Amino acid sequence: MxxxxxxxxxxxxxxxxxxxxxxxxxxxxxxxxxxxxxxxxxxxxxxxxxxxxxxxxxxxxxxxxxxxxxxxxxxxxxxxxxxxxxxxxxxxxxxxxxxxxxxxxxxxxxxxxxxxxxxIPELYDSIYLQDHALLKNNDWDAFVVEIKTQNRYHSKLINFGILEKYCSFIRKTYKAGNLFYRARISEQSGYPISEMSAPPAGKSSEGRANARGITCLYVASDIDTTLHEVRAGVFDFVSVGTFRLKQDITVVDLRAITEISPFVEGLEYLDHAINKQYLEKLNTEMSKSLRRSDSTLDYVPTQYIVDFIKSIEHNDMREYDGIEYNSTTNPGGYNLAIFNPDLFECIAVNVYDIEKLQYTSKKVL
Ligand SMILES: [Zn+2]
Incomplete structure (x- = not known):
């Protein structure tokens, strides 16, 4: 054949x-x-x-x-x-x-x-999963309940070794000089460059990748995505900062999870079959925007995992500078959550007037 x-x-x-x-x-x-x-x-x-x-x-x-x-x-x-x-x-x-x-x-x-x-018998073999699954109990929802309502900081449900190993397969490098964007809803006069970066440590509110008080710079791949991510309303003025990367960085690209081949060297087929779902879930969770009625408690599971990724070191140096994940508000776009905002400098601010919004809806009741 x-x-x-x-x-x-x-x-x-x-x-x-x-x-x-x-x-x-x-x-x-x-x-x-x-x-x-x-x-x-x-x-x-x-x-x-x-x-x-x-x-x-x-x-x-x-x-x-x-x-x-x-x-x-x-x-x-x-x-x-x-x-x-x-x-x-x-x-x-x-x-x-x-x-x-x-x-x-x-x-x-x-x-x-x-x-x-x-x-695949091991997918339902609780003894095997204890050692080989990213989530030892094989249940994302139970992990979410535990971390939100029972044990915030010392969950025993994650096999961190496995998470670290997968991160190494989806690393991605950006060269100094790359441009990204961050938006803030503002007055028509816009914000000055000095007010466009992430709030300083201690002052930041929480997001998918950071708990309250921990600083984190969220930037988007393009202007359209950042306008969507900031959820600007019609007739809002939005200041959009252009951020230039000051040095080469390495991020964990959650978007690449669905593309890791089962044939890639260094991963066991069986372990890959077990863990692919959790990593895809992590990308989905990072990408979700919060509804107004949601609680910021919903951020806790991803904050917990991102904090671990942030703690991974190699030769006493932080291994990853951030996380890359899909944008759900603007499919096709993507976002970076950067652990150290000083890796970027804001080089320009432009003000946009939101003239029209397009709503797409689905009847649910
Ligand atoms: Zn062919």
């Missing part, structure tokens, strides 16, 4: 195909890309160990323990697509054939894995 790197969304698999089939290019019979690197399972087996190892985390439904929730079993193809986003938009029948031909021996010995439904 012949396919190419464009049959896959997974970057690791695509780069392996690009490397091992460097000299064999042409039109792909599966995705019809005109100039793919063609991988031929008749003569090549470089992908086999990667897929065999990934498929090894799955157990056919007939062999799962009785306690495994039946509703959580599904076909291998659905799980590979849903959990890992490995394949590009190619037909299911082709995915099935690719798996069968890459993992021919495995197909002969355990055909149920490919033809029936499957599950």
């Amino acid at each position: 012949i396919f190419c790197e464009y049959c896959f969304n997974d970057k690791e698999i695509a780069s392996i195909i690009g490397a091992v089939s460097a000299s064999n290019t042409g039109e792909c019979p599966i995705c019809h890309h005109k100039d793919g690197h063609l991988y031929d399972t008749g003569t090549q087996n470089d992908l086999t160990p990667y897929f065999e190892e990934l498929l090894n985390i799955y157990t056919p439904s007939s062999m799962l323990p009785d306690t495994y929730p039946k509703a959580e079993t599904r076909s291998l193809i659905d799980d590979l697509k849903g959990r890992w986003n490995i394949f590009a938009n190619i037909p299911r029948t082709q995915i099935y054939e690719i798996l069968k031909s890459v993992c021919g021996e495995l197909y002969v010995s355990v055909p149920e894995l490919f033809d029936g439904t499957v599950g």
Whole structure:
């Protein structure tokens, strides 16, 4: 069977195909890309160990323990697509054939894995989860309840070693000179440059990434995003500061979590399957804007996790300068929460008049 790197969304698999089939290019019979690197399972087996190892985390439904929730079993193809986003938009029948031909021996010995439904037993094995899950009890909601209402500062529910390890896979560097934006609702005359940075320590109010009193600079990727994030009303004047990065920095990019490949070196497939959900949850929680009726208590879970990320050190130096996360108020934009506001300088302030707002709504009752 012949396919190419464009049959896959997974970057690791695509780069392996690009490397091992460097000299064999042409039109792909599966995705019809005109100039793919063609991988031929008749003569090549470089992908086999990667897929065999990934498929090894799955157990056919007939062999799962009785306690495994039946509703959580599904076909291998659905799980590979849903959990890992490995394949590009190619037909299911082709995915099935690719798996069968890459993992021919495995197909002969355990055909149920490919033809029936499957599950990952460790996902519901509380003893295994204690040591391997980012949240030891495998329950984000229970963590939220504990940290908001029972034990604010010394939760035992998080495996910090695992969180630290994942952070190292989603680090991102910004070079000095990069520009970001921060908005404040103001008078028409606007704020001076000196009043555009984060409030000083002791004076700051709380946010997703900082408790009250702890300083943190929130900046956005572009002007439109920062106008959305500040939730300016119609006819408001908004001062938008342009912030220039003074030195190279490294941040934890929560937006990249959904893109970490299961095939990346250094992560166990099984642990990755268990923990991906929490990291995605963390990005979602960071991105949520608070409704007026919400309590600032809702900030506590992310504040707690961000404080830990802030405490990670390497050679007595802080390892990360901030967190990057999606903007929900302006999809496509993103935000940075920067631990030390002095890493940026505000170089200009412009005042905007909000002329029109566009509301999108959904009937809920
Ligand atoms: Zn292809």
